[in-house]
Amino acid sequence: MVKSPLNVPQLAVDAARAARMLSEVRDARLAGRRTALAHRPVIEQSWERTLRRGVDPENGVRAGLLSPDEVRRRREESPLRDVLPVLREALLPVADAARHIMVVAGEDGRVLWREGCSTVLRQADGIGFELGADWREDVVGTNGVGTAAVVGRPVQVFAAEHFVRAHTAWTCAGAPITDPRSGRLLGVVDVSGPLDTVHPATLAWVGSVAKLAEAALRERHTGALEGLRAVAAPVLARIGGRAAVVDADGWTAAVTGMPYTRRIALPGPPAPGRHRLPGLGPCTLEPLAEGWLVRSCDGTAEPEAPGATRIVLDLARPRRWSVTVTGGAGRWSRELSPRHAELLYVLAVHRAGRSASGLAQDVFGDPARRVTVRAEMSRVRRYLGGLLEHRPYRFREQAEVAVLLPDDPKDLLPHSTAPAVTGARATGAVGR
Secondary structure (H helix, E strand, O other), rough: OEEEEHHHHHHHHHHHHHHHHHHHHHHHHHHOOOOOOOOOOOHHHHHHHHHHHOOOOOOOOOOOOOOHHHHHHHHHHOHHHHHHHHHHHHHHHHHHHHEEEEEEEOOOEEEEEEEEEEEHHHHHHHHHOOOOOOHHEEEHHOOOHHHHHHHHHOOOHHHOOOOOOOOEEEEEEEEEOOEEEEEEEOEEEEEEEHHHHOOHHHHHHHHHHHHHHHHHHHHHHHHHHHHHHHHHHHHHHEEEOEEEEEOOOOOOEEEOOOOOOOOOOOOOOOEEEEEEOOOOEEEEEEEEEEEEEEOOOOOOOOOOOOOOOEEEOOOOOOOOOOOEEEEEOOOEEEEHHHHHHHHHHHEEEEEEEEEEEEEEOOOOOOOOOOHHHHHHHHHHHHHHHEOOOOOOEEEOOOOOOEEOOOOHHHHHHOOOOOOHHHHHHOOOOOOO
């Protein structure tokens, strides 16, 4: 007997009938009985994976929730935070009116954001669809978040197409969001609600919004490369031989003496010094702003060994704080936010380094605020890159670090209430 797969988008006009038919298919599939109807291929394949993982169809598995601090840390570090305005503008007005919620999960299936209809949010709590919950397919079975992540395309899961019984009163449509620079999965955006809210256009809608988010990420990347190109131009003009300036992922901003290549494969993670790169052979890597200077060592123009890098933290001018780096890649500067000025000041004073707890105590007076410190240091490392190390956080030993201070110790970062800064102002011991 040839089984006929149920076409959920067509049946969505009669949600109750579709739900009954899917429930019969679900019961028969779990009991090992043959039926005339079958799940769609994408759902059947997901069920096969789920059964192999041993997920309980009656109760499922609820992994422990992430702590609120861990959720905040992951939000701060997730590239998806940059496209939340796109997702909210495109999804929330309709989702709220249609009794849906918008859920954004990270690459590992953990729920990081959840917004929309308040009644549905409370219902979602009842099935563990909460902030910090793990909704990977091999944890909670077939669902819009986990299954979309596995198959790498938008997926709609309706009623008893869900593997776990408690989820069969829901309909959800999820779409993966990938990094346009690397193709790496960043997470999944999902719209979910009670099964009577199913609509045949929901899947296309969510998939289109995911593409909008990827386009926004691509535009941000293009803008970042343009900024790096402006820094690269004077550096490349001063050096001979074959060289390129790339961002942290190897995407090329500018080249000299060599054909343009869209992307250069960097070692992971990149570090200053000599490396053998695919297609280029022996090269040296030197930190440059938010990227790297790649200089060929192919013998046609042997570069000098990178000299000592000098880092100058300028805190002498009121509210014009900056960091300037001078090394083999030339000289470049970046203005600092008040928080980054505080953090780099502490690291300049404590060259042996500080743990996340130590920095939290120095800056906030609370060693428990490690999540905030890690998020801020992640941003600092975007432009100082290989010049900073972590565990503990510190400047690289090979770098020479100097701090330019105001004439009057009381003028050191006058906005700051960080204990490390206020203590230095009070004692007059503002630097080494």
